[in-house]
Structure formats: structure tokens, C-alpha cells
Amino acid sequence: MDSDLREMRGVLQGKLADWVCRRFPDGASSQWWLSIFESLEASASPFRELAPDRRAEDLNLAAEAILVAVKLGGVRSAIGAYWMLRVAALSLRLDPPVADLPQILTPDGSAAWALRQIPLTRERTIEESETRKSEHLNAGKEFYAPVGGEFTLTGEVAFSGLQDVELILSALPWVCSHLKDKEIESNVHSWLEIRGSL
Structure with a gap:
């Protein structure tokens, strides 16, 4: 993985997808991608000289x-959004401050992109949350994994x-407290208002 990261640092901007497709003709695993994100986050940490x-x-x-x-398709959009916000928060x-960061790593840029990755409307999110609560309240013993016993995931x-x-x-x-775009800020706050009820 370290050698992959060294090679990636030498790839011209905009050519990373080509490099990944050559390196992993069958696609890189989500674990590989997450290890790359974590390594780059650690490398850029404010605690490192x-x-x-x-x-x-x-x-x-x-x-x-x-x-x-x-x-x-190496990671789900939601994981990408989570990590973009995480890297933006680190910056x-x-x-x-680091000069000339890409727009997507600014608070507004990362939040706007993350909002576009949300797969449900607020209304649908609340409906699905209520359905899940009802399923949990009415679930029998077969709904839960056995305590202390063996459990195998299938598929x-x-x-x-x-x-x-x-x-x-x-x-x-x-990034919420650093938002400058009022429309993005309003949208973020309207999502965060329902977060506690999910």
C-alpha cells in the first residue's frame, strides 16, 4: 500500500482514475481505498512537521x-461524502492555512458535495426511520444475532x-460553523434538525 501511495503522488492531477484502472483492472477494493484515505489524512495532519x-x-x-x-464505485457515495467532510475539517x-485548496475541500464545497450524495429526501428519511423503529420494537428473537453463539453472514x-x-x-x-453560503448553510441545518429524531 505504501508503494501505491508513492506512485499515486507521482500521477498527474486528473489522471488518477487512469492509474487506478491500470493498477486494478478488476477494481480496487473499498478496504484499499479506505487505507489510502487514512494514509493521506495522517500525512496531512497538523501534528506532523x-x-x-x-x-x-x-x-x-x-x-x-x-x-x-x-x-x-470503489466506495459508496456516502463514504466518499463522509471522507470529503473529514478531510475538509482537517484542513x-x-x-x-493551506493556500490554493480545491473548492471541494472548503467548508461550503465539501458540504455542498456531501448534500448531493444524500440518497433520500428528508421526508423519505423520516419515513424510513419510523419504519426501522417499528421493526425494532416489534422484532422477535430471530431478528437479532445470537449472543455468545456463532453467527455467519450470508451474502x-x-x-x-x-x-x-x-x-x-x-x-x-x-464544517457547519464555517459555512459562508447561506443556501448551503440553510440546507445543512434543515438536515441536522432531523438528525436527532432518526
Whole structure:
């Protein structure tokens, strides 16, 4: 993975998708993508002594990697949104600030992109949340995994749209207080208002 990251740092901006497709003809796993995001986040951390140019390069690469991962289907859109907000929040903690960050790593840019990744309307989110609460309240013992016994998952684990909404909403507060665009701010707040009732 370290060698992959070194190679990625040498890829021209805008060419990362081509590099990934050559490196992984059958597609990169979500675990590989997440390890790349985590490594770039750690590299750009404010607690590391790093030349400003290198930190800017890693932040730019993180943003591009997230966009490419979502585009190629390496991670779900909600995971991409979560990580974009996470990297944007990290960049807010840097002192001095990094110059020339891509728009998508600004609070407004990351929030606007994250909002576009939300798979449900607010109304549908509330409906699905109420359905889930009802299912949990009325569930029998067979609904839950056995305690202390063996449990095997069959097939691929499916994530509901509601879970994806919750993941994105968990990250929006990280940039919320730094939003400047009133329309984006209003939209974020209207989503966060329903978060506590889900």
C-alpha cells in the first residue's frame, strides 16, 4: 500500500482514475481505498512537521482520490461524502492555512458535495426511520444475532439509504460553523434538525 501511495503522488492531477484502472483492472477494493484515505489524512495532519507544499499536495490528492473512488464505485457515495467532510475539517485545523485548496475541500464545497450524495429526501428519511423503529420494537428473537453463539453472514452486507444518510449527517457538523453560503448553510441545518429524531 505504501508503494501505491508513492506512485499515486507521482500521477498527474486528473489522471488518477487512469492509474487506478491500470493498477486494478478488476477494481480496487473499498478496504484499499479506505487505507489510502487514512494514509493521506495522517500525512496531512497538523501534528506532523511537513512542508506546506507537500501538505497541500496530499490534501489535493485526498480530494481527488475520494472523487475517483466514488466515480469508479470503489466506495459508496456516502463514504466518499463522509471522507470529503473529514478531510475538509482537517484542513480547517491547519495553521497557517493551506493556500490554493480545491473548492471541494472548503467548508461550503465539501458540504455542498456531501448534500448531493444524500440518497433520500428528508421526508423519505423520516419515513424510513419510523419504519426501522417499528421493526425494532416489534422484532422477535430471530431478528437479532445470537449472543455468545456463532453467527455467519450470508451474502454481501447491504447498507440502507437511511444508514448512508446517517453517515453523512454525522460528518456535516465538522464544517457547519464555517459555512459562508447561506443556501448551503440553510440546507445543512434543515438536515441536522432531523438528525436527532432518526
